[in-house]
Amino acid sequence: MLPGxxxxxxxxxxxxASSVHLGDGGEPEKRRAILHAAVKVFAEKGYxxxxxxxxxxxxxxxxxxxxxxxxxxxxxLEHVLAEQWAVFIDALETISAGAAAAPDQLAAxxxxxxxxxxxxxxxxxxxxxxxxxxxxxxxxxxxRQAFEGAVNxxxxxxxxxxxxxxxxxxADPMITAAGVLGAIEMSLTGLVLGVVGAAGDEDVERVKxxxxxxxxxxxxxx
Amino acid sequence: MLPGxxxxxxxxxxxxASSVHLGDGGEPEKRRAILHAAVKVFAEKGYxxxxxxxxxxxxxxxxxxxxxxxxxxxxxLEHVLAEQWAVFIDALETISAGAAAAPDQLAAxxxxxxxxxxxxxxxxxxxxxxxxxxxxxxxxxxxRQAFEGAVNxxxxxxxxxxxxxxxxxxADPMITAAGVLGAIEMSLTGLVLGVVGAAGDEDVERVKxxxxxxxxxxxxxx
Amino acid sequence: MLPGxxxxxxxxxxxxASSVHLGDGGEPEKRRAILHAAVKVFAEKGYxxxxxxxxxxxxxxxxxxxxxxxxxxxxxLEHVLAEQWAVFIDALETISAGAAAAPDQLAAxxxxxxxxxxxxxxxxxxxxxxxxxxxxxxxxxxxRQAFEGAVNxxxxxxxxxxxxxxxxxxADPMITAAGVLGAIEMSLTGLVLGVVGAAGDEDVERVKxxxxxxxxxxxxxx
Amino acid sequence: MLPGxxxxxxxxxxxxASSVHLGDGGEPEKRRAILHAAVKVFAEKGYxxxxxxxxxxxxxxxxxxxxxxxxxxxxxLEHVLAEQWAVFIDALETISAGAAAAPDQLAAxxxxxxxxxxxxxxxxxxxxxxxxxxxxxxxxxxxRQAFEGAVNxxxxxxxxxxxxxxxxxxADPMITAAGVLGAIEMSLTGLVLGVVGAAGDEDVERVKxxxxxxxxxxxxxx
DNA sequence: GATGAATGAGGCTTCATTCAT
DNA sequence: CATGAATGAAGCCTCATTCAT
Numbered sequence: 001m002l003p004g005x006x007x008x009x010x011x012x013x014x015x016x017a018s019s020v021h022l023g024d025g026g027e028p029e030k031r032r033a034i035l036h037a038a039v040k041v042f043a044e045k046g047y048x049x050x051x052x053x054x055x056x057x058x059x060x061x062x063x064x065x066x067x068x069x070x071x072x073x074x075x076x077l078e079h080v081l082a083e084q085w086a087v088f089i090d091a092l093e094t095i096s097a098g099a100a101a102a103p104d105q106l107a108a109x110x111x112x113x114x115x116x117x118x119x120x121x122x123x124x125x126x127x128x129x130x131x132x133x134x135x136x137x138x139x140x141x142x143x144r145q146a147f148e149g150a151v152n153x154x155x156x157x158x159x160x161x162x163x164x165x166x167x168x169x170x171a172d173p174m175i176t177a178a179g180v181l182g183a184i185e186m187s188l189t190g191l192v193l194g195v196v197g198a199a200g201d202e203d204v205e206r207v208k209x210x211x212x213x214x215x216x217x218x219x220x221x222x
Numbered sequence: 223m224l225p226g227x228x229x230x231x232x233x234x235x236x237x238x239a240s241s242v243h244l245g246d247g248g249e250p251e252k253r254r255a256i257l258h259a260a261v262k263v264f265a266e267k268g269y270x271x272x273x274x275x276x277x278x279x280x281x282x283x284x285x286x287x288x289x290x291x292x293x294x295x296x297x298x299l300e301h302v303l304a305e306q307w308a309v310f311i312d313a314l315e316t317i318s319a320g321a322a323a324a325p326d327q328l329a330a331x332x333x334x335x336x337x338x339x340x341x342x343x344x345x346x347x348x349x350x351x352x353x354x355x356x357x358x359x360x361x362x363x364x365x366r367q368a369f370e371g372a373v374n375x376x377x378x379x380x381x382x383x384x385x386x387x388x389x390x391x392x393a394d395p396m397i398t399a400a401g402v403l404g405a406i407e408m409s410l411t412g413l414v415l416g417v418v419g420a421a422g423d424e425d426v427e428r429v430k431x432x433x434x435x436x437x438x439x440x441x442x443x444x
Numbered sequence: 445m446l447p448g449x450x451x452x453x454x455x456x457x458x459x460x461a462s463s464v465h466l467g468d469g470g471e472p473e474k475r476r477a478i479l480h481a482a483v484k485v486f487a488e489k490g491y492x493x494x495x496x497x498x499x500x501x502x503x504x505x506x507x508x509x510x511x512x513x514x515x516x517x518x519x520x521l522e523h524v525l526a527e528q529w530a531v532f533i534d535a536l537e538t539i540s541a542g543a544a545a546a547p548d549q550l551a552a553x554x555x556x557x558x559x560x561x562x563x564x565x566x567x568x569x570x571x572x573x574x575x576x577x578x579x580x581x582x583x584x585x586x587x588r589q590a591f592e593g594a595v596n597x598x599x600x601x602x603x604x605x606x607x608x609x610x611x612x613x614x615a616d617p618m619i620t621a622a623g624v625l626g627a628i629e630m631s632l633t634g635l636v637l638g639v640v641g642a643a644g645d646e647d648v649e650r651v652k653x654x655x656x657x658x659x660x661x662x663x664x665x666x
Numbered sequence: 667m668l669p670g671x672x673x674x675x676x677x678x679x680x681x682x683a684s685s686v687h688l689g690d691g692g693e694p695e696k697r698r699a700i701l702h703a704a705v706k707v708f709a710e711k712g713y714x715x716x717x718x719x720x721x722x723x724x725x726x727x728x729x730x731x732x733x734x735x736x737x738x739x740x741x742x743l744e745h746v747l748a749e750q751w752a753v754f755i756d757a758l759e760t761i762s763a764g765a766a767a768a769p770d771q772l773a774a775x776x777x778x779x780x781x782x783x784x785x786x787x788x789x790x791x792x793x794x795x796x797x798x799x800x801x802x803x804x805x806x807x808x809x810r811q812a813f814e815g816a817v818n819x820x821x822x823x824x825x826x827x828x829x830x831x832x833x834x835x836x837a838d839p840m841i842t843a844a845g846v847l848g849a850i851e852m853s854l855t856g857l858v859l860g861v862v863g864a865a866g867d868e869d870v871e872r873v874k875x876x877x878x879x880x881x882x883x884x885x886x887x888x
Numbered sequence: 889g890a891t892g893a894a895t896g897a898g899g900c901t902t903c904a905t906t907c908a909t
Numbered sequence: 910c911a912t913g914a915a916t917g918a919a920g921c922c923t924c925a926t927t928c929a930t
Contacts, residue, residue: 186404626852
């Protein structure tokens, strides 16, 4: 862990991630339930695999209500994707805006992603795993931009770190940023598949440390 | 690059990857065409998104012929997955069996994956991107095992390196292995989406170097 | 005819047969239409020969609605079979519960079956002709039981008649019961094929008398 | 049994029924195998339910050979139907041409049908059970004529019996004939379904006696 | 807002038929 | 004759979307 890095925001971030917001100003309760359910079902079955019926059932609402609030399946899922990415990017942005050193910020970002996974695995799955899995039509939309946004934030942290001499000069910011996200994602995939552990709390903690160590120090013995 | 690492095998590996084998002993030409086409379509649209009609058209055969050679869509795609993974794992195994130092072997593995991407992007997409995206039914089958196999090979290289003092002792082999695969995958995703470059040859080279550097040395400035 | 045998029930039985019931408590109109149509198409083309599209068209509903109400073609047709058999068996039961002599009851059963044929040929075709024609999977289910049920009711009437001395002692109840059903069925088949008449009202009446006479008295001249 | 009725023909009839003929003059062995197999598969699965592949496999020949000998599935199955009916009708004709009294001839016909069932159930199933089960297109062809032919032969026996005073005058020849066939068929169906016995030799014998008794004497106690 | 019945295009799969060898 | 690969029309079923209440 990196004490003091994300002082009290931590809880706020996590809270945000599990019950997404984006203007709760009088938002109908059932609309929220649908979005909530959509995250879960979407995360479990993917874009093509999830059915409107599953989402409605999971949300405990009538079939047709989904279409009362959303024009189409695509719109609903793009909405979900956008929301989840917004949460994720918000957190990255918050961390990036802090005063910590660049490596500490990167570590905090890893921590955040993996921590969210503990409390709301669906969110992470949708955000990180859906990037490559979603059909081109959708991807060219908001998801691509969101992914690019996340990479950019991380890349910016890296560049700043390079300017301050905290980050190795030879690191390519964009590629490194993508690599960091990928390391997080695949480790979690390994967790899901039971390949790197049993998805218990200790294993999540191990993954967190492992990924941060890999990212910061690499594998070479000095 | 890592000169001399995968001397002449390199070409063989790549050749294998682009025109998959697994016992060409009198295999019908059209069956091969279907598998070929399936890799491509599968890679482009994913498991749920690809249609048998697309595969047949891409292969230049009649719709029904797919069902002459494969019992179902699921069987076909599981076959594809298994074949592609076999190629990938073969390569990892070959590299792992060499005499190079562990970090060099890891670098060679990155090189291989990214190099294959240059000549046969579909293979890599199917192998690395499909791990998380495939429905549970399939995943619990051969894909999970293949993924686990790949992680295990890499983890073994890491352990051996630790014994020889080439790899940092504190690295968790399995998590690191997964992280390495993830870094490769997401960088390539970034390439596909145009986020980290334009997928031209130079960009692929940049990604290769970037991922290897990240993996071996991490981001920290010493 | 057998005057007074099935006094006023007659109309009720026929009514039941043509517009099957089984709990009309708020049953959707279109569901009923589908079942209605299914009886007709099923009777005309048999289990394998009838298409869902035919049933939907006949019912005047959209294709998909069939699957809104029934899980599969098999479930739909099993439902149809069960319903029609229930009507048929109900009638046999009603007749069997009456006070008439056993031969009169048997005659009434013949009358009923053939009379129903006049007003709702599809019902009889489905019930009697489908017994042997349905695939094994289905047959081992409800149809077999329904057929057995019908045979049992008739056999019981025969046994009772034997106890009272109304029926020849040497008759094997089960075989005779099956034979009676078969005589009815094949006579009707002959009617359908135009072999024993033209399916006009008089011919139906002739068949009725002919079958009853055969069953009760046999062909021998005393 | 009816001693002396169908003296030595009996064996010839049965033999004919199990290995159908119709001009074996140099008929290719495999063509015969296909027809043989078709009878079996057809009997088991019905017209719509049987597949060319099943027949070819059952016959132990290649798929395409079926189309070398028969223009289409329909032609093949019509051929099968015609052949089987020919055997059946030949037997009826032979019995009818004998010198026995009409009731004895009818009994012999029952005996024959049920006896054939013991040695070649498929034949009987195809002949009697397929009458009503085959789609209209086919039925309007040879099957209808064959059925009509069988009914006519039986009806003629009945008429002759009426002229000689052996058969009840009031019996309608055609209807009675159809009824007799139906009684046979449904009893056998009951046997197949296990409703009237277990299809063992004794049960077949019981069915034979039961049907003959029903047909000749009816159920009434005199 | 809320419900769920109704619609129909589209996908997977089967299978009769053809054809090259 | 014989084989079995190849074809494609047609059927079952799913599911996004609409609509009447």
